[in-house]
Amino acid sequence: MGITWLRGNALRLLENGTEFFPALETAIDGATREVFVETYIFANDATGHRIAAALRRAAARGVCVRLLVDGFGGRDFVAHLLAPLAEAGVNVQIYRREVAPLSLRRHRLRRLHRKIALVDGRIAFVGGINIISDLDEPSFAGPRLDYSVRIEGPLLQPIHATVTHVWQLVAWASFRRRQPVAFAPLPPPATPGGIEAGFLIRDNLRHRRDIEDAYLVAIAAARREIIVANAYFLPGRRFRQALLEARRRGVRVTLLTQGWTDHPLQQYATRALYGQFLAGGVRIFEYHRSHLHAKVAVVDERWATVGSSNIDPFSLLLAREANVFVRDPGFASHLQARLERAMASGAREISADAWERGPRLRRILNWAAYGMVRLMIGIAGYGNRH
Known part of the structure; x- marks a missing residue:
């Protein structure tokens, strides 16, 4: 399914928790x-x-508050925060509660990886920022690099549709909650801005490849420049070939990946692909100032995306994800400027010569990690689909 572009939106890019959490808190308090x-x-x-x-505070005012947290990523939440929030009147549900930590069954890898907030049907936030401090590593020179978008306008309609749908699915999956769920109706449509934007999800039914396909369409149409900043970058063959083909057309292609990582196996697997990209003329920067957690891209300073979807098999084949796509020179140029500033102040470029002269053992470890990740996807039953 392609993007349905909706005009009349007001969008504000939010970088890191320093911008996102005050905006989210203000919206909830209103x-x-x-x-x-x-x-x-x-x-x-x-x-x-x-x-x-x-x-x-919102629940105490009589607002209907619904909170959906993933059962794997939210294990700490289940242990410490779930009960106090429920006692305060917050409606809490857990998506696929983690009950067998050592299990490799397919469903265990199907996670709710989206980061969405919707307030009164009039303000939404979509992006990659979890509810966690982005200053959790004192040794880092800055906060975790990540983005979200504050949204007003017609784009709220598909966002509202997906959050209510998933909430209802999780509610019906619980034997204790098989009751019809009443949701507040959306307010009358408004067009508070002039930005054209679309909203796509990834799930395991009708929207398996929507986000990936939207990337591929934009990459195929690129004429000048592509910048992809992605925390866990392990693209499949179609995505790799699309980027290399763009470079052969003369498009400047830049990748911003992690220098520091909390998942070394995936980082090593990503580095297994560096040789192919560098040989094809793609520039690669690794971000070292802090953790890179962004999942964003800009094409030709006109097209942009911000969301939760990594470019790796776990996001593109297994998880529930959500991305906003934007066709607006102002928004795209603003995001590109932020990324260029991040690369200039906190990233190191990987040169093709230095990479080729690197230790042979490093290459062996990288390809071993790549094989391990592919094996994990194969065990989950998805190894032949990407």
Whole structure:
């Protein structure tokens, strides 16, 4: 399914928790009817307590507050924050509660990886920022690099449709909650801005490849420049070939990947692909100032995307994801400027010569990690689909 482009939106790019969490808290504190929050991680830290307090305040005002947290990413939430929020009147559901930590069954890898908030049907947030402090590593020179978008306008309609749909699915999956769920109606449509945008999800039914296909369409249409900043970058063959083909057409292609990582196996697997990209003329920068957690891209300073979807098999084949896509020179140029600033101040470029002269053992480890990741996807039953 392609993107349905909707005009008349007002979008504001939010970089890192320093911009995102105050905006989210302000929106929740202004809620009068209904709040939805979906997140992969809801940490038991100062940031988690801050947002939890805002949700409790809203519930105390009589606002219907619905919070959906992933059962794997939210294990800490289940242990420490679920009960106090439920006691305060917040409606909490857990998506696929983690009950068998050592299991490799297929469904265990199907996670709710989306980060969406919707307030009164009039303000939404979509992006990659979990509810967790982005200053959790004192040795880093800056916060975790990540993005979200604050949204007003017609794009709220498909966002509202998907959060209510998933909430209902999870509710019906619980034997204790097989009751019809009443949701507040959307307010009359408004067009507070002039930005054209679309909203896509990834799930395991009708929207398996929507986000990936939207990337591929934009890459195929690129004429000048592509910048992809992605935390866990392990693209399949179609995606790799699309980027290399763009470079052969004379398009400048730049990748911003992780220098520091909390998942070394995936980082090593990503580095197994560096040789192919560098040989094809793609520029690669690794971000070292802090953790890179962004999932964003810009094409020709006109097309942009911000969301939760990594370019790896776990996001593109298994998880529930959500991305906003934008066709607007102002928004795209603003995101590109932010990325260029991040590369200039906190990233190191990998040169083709230096990479080729690198230790042979490093290459062996990288390809071993790549094989391990592919094996994990194969065990889950998806190895022949990407």
